[in-house]
Amino acid sequence: MRNLTGATIVALASSCVASSGYLKLDLHRRAPISNKLARRQNSDGSVDAVLSNNQELEYLVNITVGTPAQKLSVTLDTGSSDLWIPASSAPLCKKNQCDFGSFDPSKSSTYQVVEQDGFNITYAAPGDTDAGDWGSDTITIDGSSPIDSQQIGVASALFDQHGVMGVGFDTNEANNDGPGGVYQSVMDNLVSSKIIERKAFSLYLNDRDANSGSIILGGIDTTKYTGDLVALPLQPSDSGAVMEYYVSLTGVSFTDAAGKTTQISPDGYSQATLLDSGTTNTLLTNDVFTPLALGFGTTLDPQGSGNYILPCSVGNGNGTINYSFGGEGGVTIQVPVAAIVGGQAYTSDEYDDPAGGCALSMGTPMESGGFSILGDSFLRSAYAVFDLENQVAALAQADENQASTSNIVVIPTGTAIPSATNTATATGTQLTALESETAIPEASVSGSSLILAGTPTFNLGLSSSTATAGSGSGSSSSGAANYAAVPTAALLGLGVAAGLMGL
């Protein structure tokens, strides 16, 4: 999640190995809330566009807070920098909706108030604010040795159902302009508590079908990637300072099922793009997003939700989106087409594709308020190392499903990233203005109210039986549901607690 005031990963971590110099957290995916597209329903019954945060996957880590230790799970987030937890006094927790635990400061002998009502973090999704007190207490992260006096947000006014552990730069903490200023973040304290040697970590989300990924604080697992790990200088935020994980995206192309490559990005493309595990989708500038989305047969949801829908069958196709970073001497990460096909939004009775209509796991910076973001739909294909001390991120192609092997090297104090073979230098510029709407057409609807699928123009190698049924046919033997009459809540699998939608 990107914390707006200054700027999020969510699977379940099950075990950890505390060892000298690094801390490995195994991440397991939390089951999707629903296989339908999550949309926010307003009180008047209208539905807002899906925001990119956390709609499908959650990568959680177990922590303890206080003395005696109270257990909670929090979202691990590269896009923000604070550790905050729900207060058990929060109305949402009192209604038993804080499913990953809450914290009662009055039951901890080591808790201290730092600033009453001083904590307030706002993420990119509208209304996504969590607020309360700043406090400090002893914490442990997935069985680590204790970190004393860690500053934490204790939120009693909750939008999100569980807390967040941000692993970004301390200069990007919430409320830095308040009396407390910059405080020692969890990343800072992991080093000062000698749990890790350098303020750096690596991230391996693994593919969507695998149930486990990992984050290694202070270390790199050299078995989890192929090719070279290439170091990329982090790019400055709007403020001119490096305070988030922006890297320079210098080219995007599509290689089809027959191996033919089409350049998608314009010549000279160089875009500062945020590596953000807390965002589900990948948000690309219009000039790259539009030709890619149209190539996959994407249309706009005719229900006016603002969501991009594509034929679910695309997920069975072959081809990769190749993302190049750092220009000359840089690195290219290949993302298979299946990775950009999100949850099913419409069944095959409602949408003219044998597999139904799915959410596209891509979008534009309109969804983030103006930031180009490489979210989970990109990050699952990459192995990423983040070095806060030297302001570098190193990327390599993830070697998926290597969960059982392991060769962890400690990232020592110093500047070099162990096993990185190369350093790229190209810079990337920030977006200067929010771009206007894309040229993605609204899906048409046939007389029987069946939503007609868009037609992919990319060669995905799909045979005609698995390809889209073809827009324009307008008929379906299976008896199209009258989509206009389908109650929205049922269609979208709503009916879960409002707080869940809020993520």
Ligand SMILES: *[C@@H]1O[C@H](CO)[C@@H](O)[C@H](O)[C@H]1NC(C)=O
């Ligand atoms: C957290 O702990 C619970 C109970 O101890 C365990 O079932 C769960 O798998 C753990 N989850 C993570 C994220 O480690």
Ligand SMILES: *[C@@H]1O[C@H](CO)[C@@H](O)[C@H](O)[C@H]1NC(C)=O
């Ligand atoms: C938190 O900050 C936001 C944005 O400034 C504000 O709208 C909201 O009222 C604040 N919430 C609390 C509980 O202080």
Ligand SMILES: *[C@@H]1O[C@H](CO)[C@@H](O)[C@H](O)[C@H]1NC(C)=O
């Ligand atoms: C792009 O991806 C294809 C695989 O789909 C691969 O063969 C090709 O080498 C990649 N291009 C680059 C520049 O890595």
Ligand SMILES: *[C@@H]1O[C@H](CO)[C@@H](O)[C@H](O)[C@H]1NC(C)=O
């Ligand atoms: C995709 O590629 C695999 C491996 O080359 C091949 O077995 C499969 O038939 C291809 N599928 C399509 C839809 O082209």
